Amino acid sequence: xxxxxxxxxxxxxxxxxxxxxxxxxxxxxxxxxxxxxxxxxxxxxxxxxxxxxxxxxxxxxxxxxxxxxxxxxxxxxxxxxxxxxxxxxxxxxxxxxxxxxxxxxxxxxxxxxxxxxxxxxxxxxxxxxxxxxxxxxxxxxxxxxxxxxxxxxxxxxxxxxxxxxxxxxxxxxxxxxxxxxxxxxxxxxxxxxxxxxxxxxxxxxxxxxxxxxxxxxxxxxxxxxxxxxxxxxxxxxxxxxxxxxxxxxxxxxxxxxxxxxxxxxxxxxxxxxxxxxxxxxxxxxxxxxxxxxxxxxxxxxxxxxxxxxxxxxxxxxxxxxxxxx
Numbered sequence: 001x002x003x004x005x006x007x008x009x010x011x012x013x014x015x016x017x018x019x020x021x022x023x024x025x026x027x028x029x030x031x032x033x034x035x036x037x038x039x040x041x042x043x044x045x046x047x048x049x050x051x052x053x054x055x056x057x058x059x060x061x062x063x064x065x066x067x068x069x070x071x072x073x074x075x076x077x078x079x080x081x082x083x084x085x086x087x088x089x090x091x092x093x094x095x096x097x098x099x100x101x102x103x104x105x106x107x108x109x110x111x112x113x114x115x116x117x118x119x120x121x122x123x124x125x126x127x128x129x130x131x132x133x134x135x136x137x138x139x140x141x142x143x144x145x146x147x148x149x150x151x152x153x154x155x156x157x158x159x160x161x162x163x164x165x166x167x168x169x170x171x172x173x174x175x176x177x178x179x180x181x182x183x184x185x186x187x188x189x190x191x192x193x194x195x196x197x198x199x200x201x202x203x204x205x206x207x208x209x210x211x212x213x214x215x216x217x218x219x220x221x222x223x224x225x226x227x228x229x230x231x232x233x234x235x236x237x238x239x240x241x242x243x244x245x246x247x248x249x250x251x252x253x254x255x256x257x258x259x260x261x262x263x264x265x266x267x268x269x270x271x272x273x274x275x276x277x278x279x280x281x282x283x284x285x286x287x288x289x290x291x292x293x294x295x296x297x298x299x300x301x302x303x304x305x306x307x308x309x310x311x312x313x314x315x316x317x318x319x320x321x322x323x324x325x
Contacts, residue, residue: 002200004237011282012240048224050273050280053287055298063271064318072191072269072318073102077109080187080266080320086111087156090181092145093117093163097126097138100159104130104138113138114155116145145177153183160190166247170254174262179323188263188321194255195274195315198241198248205274208308209233212279212301220286220294233278256317263321270314275305277315 050056058068065075081087087110091100094115104113115138117123123140130138141148158178167173174188182188196202201209210233213221221230241248279301280287287294 002235002237004239005234007234007236011236048280048282048285050276050284053280053284053298055287055290055295055302056276056280059302060271060316064269073099076189076320077103077106081106081109084109084156088154089113089157089159090150090155091115091159091161092178093160093166094123094126094140095119095161095163096122097130097140099161100138101126101130101133101135104135105133107137110137115140116143116148118142118144150181152180153186155181155186156183157187157189158182160188160192162192164190164255165193165249165252166245168247168250170251171258171261174258179262182323184323186323187266188259188323189319190255190259190321191316191318192255193249193252193273193315194317195252195313196249197251197253198238199236200238201235201278205308205312206233206235208304209275209278212275212304215300215304216279216283216297217293220297221283222286223282224285230281230283233281256313259319259321262324264324266320266322268317268319268321270309270317272305272309272314273316274308274312274314275301 057071061071062068064072070078085108089100089103089110089112091097091113094100094117097115097117100113100115104110115123115126117140120142123142127140130140158181164170178188196205213230213233218229222228223230287298290298
């Protein structure tokens with residue numbers, strides 16, 4: 001588990017280039033919560049995110065739903081929840097809450113959706129959006145799950161959307177904080193990174209990531225908002241992970257074992273990401289619009305990731321689980 005790597009210096013430099021000195025200075029505090037908030041509070045900056053590549057979205061939809069045109073939310077509504085009504089859902093770490101707002105539109109299913117997050121400005125934007133759409137069955141609370149008291153067995157569904165991996169001591173968190181909130185036979189739903197804690201990937205995974213990068217021509221490896229090329233992935237040091245966001249993937253490798261321990265599996269759909277996340281970091285913007293050449297590159301990298309997944313667990317999982325007692 002490296003304490004620091006060359007990529008830590010490279011990525012820090014590009015974060016300053018892309019997000020400004022203010023973002024860098026926001027990390028120079030001993031307050032862990034302030035450092036975590038700074039990772040999410042800025043919703044105006046532009047970035048280059050691999051999950052924004054249209055073909056990646058289609059790949060994920062295919063792996064989760066079997067249909068590249070159907071996302072996991074419509075799949076959820078049309079399968080597990082289609083015959084449910086008057087549900088109360090708690091979304092923890094909801095952020096901008098776009099997904100939760102889409103769920104709230106299904107008024108025949110959801111009586112109340114509660115969105116909980118520490119990023120106040122994101123919830124303000126979400127609240128404004130919900131009001132514009134005349135949604136009255138959704139509320140937004142700017143607090144940590146540790147700072148609010150909900151009565152036991154209050155919710156039919158607890159939902160984590162790229163937020164569960166920000167919690168420490170996952171087994172205890174699920175058993176003592178989350179499970180008691182769910183009604184008997186209620187559901188835990190996740191769409192999560194469940195890979196290596198602190199992104200401490202194996203040498204095998206790092207080698208596979210670099211094989212993926214090598215498939216990308218230089219002209220598509222120019223980093224976002226720069227003239228510099230991305231040539232190699234060397235891994236990330238634990239020091240930068242802690243400084244940038246002390247909550248990031250703090251115990252992510254415990255997520256799946258703990259869920260399987262405390263919940264029964266209803267649906268579980270691994271969808272990879274093991275190579276894509278690191279290979280396309282800072283160069284994803286080249287693939288937001290795709291020509292024939294780029295399509296071929298993406299297909300080759302998808303195939304490479306599929307081969308890797310034949311012998312390795314997926315870093316991302318969509319899952320629906322039922323409270324087991």
